[in-house]
Amino acid sequence: MKAWQIIGNDGYGALSLAQIDSPTPAAGQVKVAVRASSINYRDYATIQDPVARGLALPMIPNSDCAGDIVEVGAGVDKSLIGKRVASTFFQQWTDGDCSPEAMNSALGGALGGVLAEEVLLDANGFVEIPSGLSYVEAATLPCAALTAWNAMVETGRAGAGDTVLLLGTGGVSVFALQFARLLGARAIVTSSSDSKLERMRSMGAWETINYKETPEWDTAVLDLTDGAGVDVTVEVGGGGTLQRSVNATRVAGTVGLIGVLTGGQIDPTPIMRKSLRLQGIYVGSRRMFSDMNRAISMHQLKPVIDHEVPFESAPEAYRAMEQAGHLGKIVITV
Ligand SMILES: NC(=O)c1ccc[n+]([C@@H]2O[C@H](COP(=O)([O-])OP(=O)(O)OC[C@H]3O[C@@H](n4cnc5c(N)ncnc54)[C@H](OP(=O)(O)O)[C@@H]3O)[C@@H](O)[C@H]2O)c1
Structure with a gap:
């Protein structure tokens, strides 16, 4: 499968499209076929300066994705296969106060990111997509x-x-x-x-x-x-x-x-x-995400998408964010 990787300290010029092995979910994990990944200023900043952040390269960027669960690891409910889901920014912050453990579970930071055709998420590290939202729209929710x-x-x-x-x-x-x-x-x-x-x-x-x-x-x-x-x-x-x-x-x-x-x-x-x-404020917990999604569904709120960028042209998305002409979200379609 294909994945974008940060391979150096040259900003989006140091993004490389790699062919890597399809991941296998371990116990307590699910595998998601990614359909869309939105970018946040933090992803841009990470790509600009990965070495100062102490990140081990190569590293897949981005925290936000939406897609379908295609496989589950041991101990995970098989009926989840086929569910449309969005990643949670923190893989280990279900509820309550933020914690060092939660902070160490940020996608596209402490953990690898989601700008790939397939990703592994923790069984507590996703929410179902609110009804009425496309993958592109749902991919804007996890961080911003x-x-x-x-x-x-x-x-x-x-x-x-x-x-x-x-x-x-x-x-x-x-x-x-x-x-x-x-x-x-x-x-x-x-x-x-x-x-x-x-x-x-x-x-x-x-x-x-x-x-x-x-x-x-x-x-x-x-x-x-x-x-x-x-x-x-x-x-x-x-x-x-x-x-x-x-x-x-x-x-x-x-x-x-x-x-x-x-x-x-x-x-x-x-x-x-x-x-x-x-x-x-550091993003939020999975419980907050679920509360927000209830409100989004009830009020039929539609995220504002500035524009979409195809997966093969992903560096263009970060360039657009740098130029700051956007209003709302920039989304990479996978
Ligand atoms: N703590 C967290 O959990 C968390 C989560 C998400 C984002 N953030 C942070 O929040 C910030 C925004 O993130 P984002 O993803 O929304 O970024 P974004 O989509 O790139 O938006 C940035 C916008 O900020 C505005 N801006 C820039 N300088 C400004 C200034 N001096 N005064 C007022 N507005 C200014 C610009 O709006 P105009 O073009 O209209 O001028 C620009 O378009 C970033 O610093 C990001 O790291 C933090």
Whole structure:
């Protein structure tokens, strides 16, 4: 079977399409015929710098896939064969708090990834695809969607009448907008692009701010909320945006700290003064994934796919992410 492998430190130029043996599921594992794999900024960053991350090469990238179970190992229910499933980002985080064991079970990181025709998953390392979603759509859920769900629902407890702040229009933020709509919250969205902001408004964003034209976007958010700030901020920017996100969030509000797109330093004093809840978010558990899928099915939510890239052209997907022209998800079809 074919698999893409990271073989060096040259970014997507160091991706190689290899012919490797078809894997055999061990006890407690299932084999999945992969139909689609979405990419996340983290996969791009991993490909850019695998050596600094201490990854053993060659390594298959990507955490997110959807496909069909075609074989099961000893001790696994044979009736699972034929089920349409999506990988869980962490193979060992079923419920409860995150743990070192969970962190050591991340696909496309501590463990090998899923950009291959066939992959092995733990019997607890997948969920069934929500009804009504294609493989391409389901492949967008394991990382970006679940991270947005965790930030909005599990951590942020956003609900009807709340106002949320979403940074940018990438995979996580577009799902966060869809969840805000589903929850009855109103969303303020920032972006570097007016045309992307127009699309976010057409998808239900309440207000939008171009963060290039309005570098003091936190003040604009305060103006939009009568000086109070938002209830929940989905913080994908990192050090370079966090100070303004803190400023834009209301007293006793929540900032879900997700991203590492920008570098910078932060003065912690306003976090204390505003009694803010600043919560690190690392994707989410399998139980959260199941909860999210129930909501996706019930509300017939459709993931926003920017474009698809055929398996043989996979490096193009990372190049597109680097160019940052996308809105929503980029998916590799297998
Ligand atoms: N902690 C976790 O569990 C977790 C999970 C998923 C992702 N992440 C992290 O979250 C971040 C986003 O991931 P993603 O997969 O959604 O990436 P993505 O699809 O590549 O989206 C990135 C988007 O961020 C926006 N952006 C860049 N710089 C910005 C800035 N200074 N202010 C506001 N927005 C900015 C851009 O939006 P515009 O083009 O509209 O300007 C860009 O399109 C990454 O750092 C990623 O590593 C973390």
